[in-house]
Amino acid sequence: MAALDALALLGRTFLKFLEATGRLAVFVWNAFSRAWRPPFYFRAVGQQMIDIGYYSLPIVGLTAIFAGMVLALQSNIGLARFEAETQIPEIVAFSITRELGPVLAGLMVAGRIGASMAAEIGTMRVTEQIDALVTLATDPFRYLVFPRLLAGLITLPLLVLVADVIGIFGGFVVSVQTFGFNPANFINKVWDYLVWDDIFDGLVKSSVFGFIVTLMGCYQGYYSRGGAEGVGRATTNAVVSASILILVADYFLSALMFGV
């Protein structure tokens, strides 16, 4: 009996997973298939781009600069064992553009934007504001969801581009101030070493992460139920699911793009 119960539990969990995946796919389909019909909400897209990009700059910039600084510190310790400390600029630039920039920015934006989107849309759901949108002949998928998804896709790469520069600058500061690197030498090494693919692939990853963050925020908020408690649960779920999906997607995208 115990084995049967365990099997039933496994089956139920699998069915729930399939149901959730199907519902998420339908949600994405609704958002994109309806987006091509007018009216187009350009103002909403612009507003979301400002929220995601401009207002996330301080937190992402701060994260990036300290990531770059600690990377230079740690690299120095590791590389000293092989007397290869001169490689710090390459290590910093490579790690920031390919990995740390997109992932840290994605996680930071998941905490800031994913949570706020889930809370905002969740509150609109439980206070009948989404129903009000429908009665005002406005499709919530076009008005609320699609502008956020589009803004996430476009804005996170821009944010990561800035984070890349700030992160490398963090490594530069530590290398020059603490390890006595020649500033021009540091910049030249970064410039010579980095290839376009390092930056471009990092930006493609960040675009996917931006989509994941906004999708989880919108999806969890849209289907929130049960008043304030439900909105709180949706907010937590949005951040947790986006963070996990970012790390999972990071692995597969890295394997795909960098030919591992």
Next chain:
Amino acid sequence: MTNGQPKIRIRNLHKSFGSNQVLRGLNLDIGVGESVVVIGGSGSGKSVLLKCILGLVTPEEGSIQIDGKEVVHISERDREELLKQFGMLFQSGALFDSLKVWENVAFGLIQAHGMPRKQAKGVALEMLASVGLDARVAEMAPAELSGGMRKRVGLARAIATSPKVIFFDEPTTGLDPIMGSIIDRLIVHSVKQMQVTALSITHDMASARRIADRVAMLYNGEIIWDGPVAEIDNADNPHVDQFIHGKAEGPIQMQVRKP
């Protein structure tokens, strides 16, 4: 009811949520230009009825016709077009928190009807004035408004697009009697002036008497009595009698735990 084809015709409507069967074969006609109030206890399915007509929930069975056209399974695009002739006042107001009061009122004009913002603001200010709110309120956020003001803004939003049908969901719930009376007067004035068809749901009998041409009572998922408001006191129906007089004893059994 007026003669001819009704504006809204509902037949054999069924809707359940899990094992809870809320509507069980509901039938109702609402004539053009008529103000019908559906009364019934809490949880009787009044709000579900409105949501079925608006397409916010899909009934399992039955027919809803607007101007003779079936609307239960129409496409999203057709529903959007259909809803342009509807206005709705929500119980909680359901004002958009992120927008100013005038932007709330002008929302349908700007987003659904494509009116320029400047022109829509002018209409919004007129609508706010018609419900007794001045331009100062127009620039406020919904969070700064009292319950009565929120209802008035909700009413202004519902009538701003000059709809042909307006739904009122518990328009006086949570208001003091004086404010409730003011809201009812505004509803009657708006409905008569704009010559719209109105469907209201409430359990406030004083409000129902003020705004209804006709009253229908919803009980156990069906309309069990339907007639002119003037006849409700003489309705030969024990359910209606218990409800309108607020009697604890009678055929309607409320599910409450004994102390």
